[in-house]
Amino acid sequence: MDRLVKADVKEVEIVFQRGKKCTTTFRLTNLMHTMPVAVSLTTQNPAFFSFNKPFSIIPPLSSSSYTLLLFQLSNQPPLTTPPDVITVKTTMLPLGKAHHDDLRRLFSKPGPHIFKDATLPISFVGPHVVEHLISSYTQVAEIDLFLNKAISGCTGNLLTGLLKSAVVSGKANLVRTLIDHGGDVNDKDSKGRSLISLAVEAGNFDVVNVLISSGCEIDNSVDHLLHYAAAINRVDLMEILFRAYKSVDINAVDFCGKTPIHIAASYGYTEVIRFCLSVGRNPEVLDINRCTPLHLAAQEGHLDAVECLLEASSYAKYALNKQGKTAFALAVENGHSNLYDLLHLGDALNRAARIDNVNGIKSCLAEGANVNGKDQNGWTPLHWAAFKGRIESVKVLLNHGAQVNLLDDNGYTPLGCAVEAGHVQVALLLIAHGTKANMKSLKIKGVVALNSDCFKDHPSLVQPLCHENEQA
Template sequence: MDRLVSAEAAEVELNFLPSKRCTATFKIRSLIHTMPVAVQLTTTRPCFYAFSPAAVALIPPLSSIVFDVVLPPTAAPPITSPPDAILVRSALVPTLHHADTGTLLRFFSRPTLPVFRDATIPILLVGHRILTHLLLSPNPHSHLSRVIPSCTPDELSTTLPLAAAAGDAITVAALIAAGANPNARSAGRKSSLSLAVSAGSLDSVKALIDAGATDRPFYEAAAGNRTDLIFIMLGKFAPGNISWADAVDNEGRTPVHAAAENGCVEALRLCFTIGGGDADLADARGWTPLHYAAAAGHLKAAELIIGYSGFDPRGALTREGQGKRRTPLELAVEKGNDHLYELLRPYGRVIRAARGVGGELGPAVKEAGGVEERDQNGWTALHVAAFKGRMDAVKQLVEGGADLEAVDNDGYTPLKCAVEAGNAEVALWLISCGARGGVKGFLMATGGGGGVPPSMKESCTALVSAALC
């Protein structure tokens, strides 16, 4: 004989409620026909659990007794791995047919008593608090299928945002299947779908949308450059049929702002091409998408925003009070993003085209109605093209009526700019067109140096001097 009693449960489920007395019932049955069996119950951690009516009992032949395992009120569940278990010990008592608790305790204390270890019954803690604990553990799926049925739909719904934020698609699907509301929100009022998108969990997003989640957090998807999630959220809507990229949050920001701030070029382009996004829309602080890209130092995003802007966005000012009204250029300088300086300088479209960063020169001249735009330093487009050595642009501007002798704030003509930059071909062509403009004095005062290799500048100076003689 290897057992005197049997446990009529493979495990005991104890529904944990914080700061409340929690109980679970189980039954022990005697396997002996002829005499009573004494049983003693304990747990692997006796300090946490008690038994009712008592931890010892006398079971008549072939009878059974119902016990309660009791967890006294506690704020935190006594979770351990492996789980706690009830240990069942038994012994034959041929001379006892009735005994009180004290007598049985003394009986089991006898050192020579032959004791059987009949059963080990795991204690499985269930309930909403345990579900939350599982989701925060390294192995959240270990008892998920057992714990979820112990929770109400409302409890499952409060847990869903936690699983979504963790990007745990398995748990998200299990909670929804058990009755969780796919539109459930976190304590911070974030929707489950928004949290899943922020976590970048494609399967979680699909599960929530298939279950009926109604919000569409395009802002979070754009902030993470997740164009795949944007298309999933668009669903049956054909691209361009809804203006999703102009939806504002409580601070007036759109997905365009989010993509610009994070340098998400693919998402930004999608906002403009199929999302109806406005490249010039300012948020509650007066920050346009270009302000965000400039402050964060995202050159490619800034170039894209300028290309899709309906006007020159570089002159836009924030609305943060007197003394804090800043342009995108000022934000870039403040944050040390010097690589954006040239792009954000506030010159016009013709000047940008002359620099080679603002599209074709011809359409820009036509739209501006002429070639005499000036930047803050007094440079015209011809100054810019001459300094950059862009011969095609120089010829196009001169043929379009550009003033050969226009001077900037420092008295420089386009010819002086070409010589200063060592662009001999441009300088000689300007001279052939009649440019002279004080360049002789400039040639006498300068030799090599500056930002141009001395040999290049000296060669250009020599050629121009000869051409002017």
């Protein structure tokens, strides 16, 4: 005979509840027609489990119920790998009677009279188990080992509630399993937002993918998905949302009138700013306070973001917010002196160089203007002064560290500008300060300019320029 008793289950399930003693019941049936059977029940972890009848006698062809008790109060189920099991041992009892101590002694002595009739795995089920898996487990294999059993004790509403926590946790496989077992992928939070909003806010790319593939729907009036992605500097999320939802709008505003590019600017996220610009976002858009993204970047002192926004719009630096302030004014208010040159002083310095305002140049430089700063065309103050023939301005700029060989966006140096405009004295001064003549500016512009009347009286200038131009 293979066994003496038969269990009514192949696995024993306990509905786990935090902080409570948890029990479950199963039955064993004596398969012998004429002989009583003695039964011994044990677990691998007696520190956690006990039985109402660890030893018992079952009459012939009769059944008996047994209660497994998880007697230790705990906030988490005692999950083990592999799971704990109940071992059912039996022996025939011809006399049909025995005291508890006799049975203990009987089963303590191994031998052919002892049968190992069953090994019943113990599973923990219910929402508290799933919550524990969501909050405490990180290994996919461990989660999968316990999850399918745990959710068997959960209704659809419970699964939907657990789904929200799983989405935030970032465990994509757990999210998929809960959805497959009845969790509502289109459930909303207290603000009416979709689950995908929660996933994007938490930055969980894999979970976002699962929700999209599971048919999660969005409401653009409350699901500001691109704003959430911008706030955590996640261009990858913005890209996948654009592909998945045709209704997603880069120009959408939140409750403060801010677009995703406003959000990115306030945090200084240049990657997101560039992405927004690449898909058609207007860098001069105003929020509810009439602030451009540049206002917000300047207010927070984000140098790279300011540079990025200025590349996209030269007008934005002059825009006034609701309080009548420019981005420069906000930078000054908040002490971000590293932005002064970009937002105002650079313009003022270039203007002073153009009109030969020497005192203005000195004042700008004293306030922190970059003597080698470039405008939207790559011209430095020295380019402007040279082109206009402002020799006094050129001298001041040179004395304050202006670099004579910087190239503009078309590859021209200040010398090239002076040559083209026919300013001999400026050209001589730049050469005296070490400028190089073998530049693109002389190849294209200088050959013509050097033949003009204004240079014919200065052979000392023409000869070296022509010589170096030929070498170039």
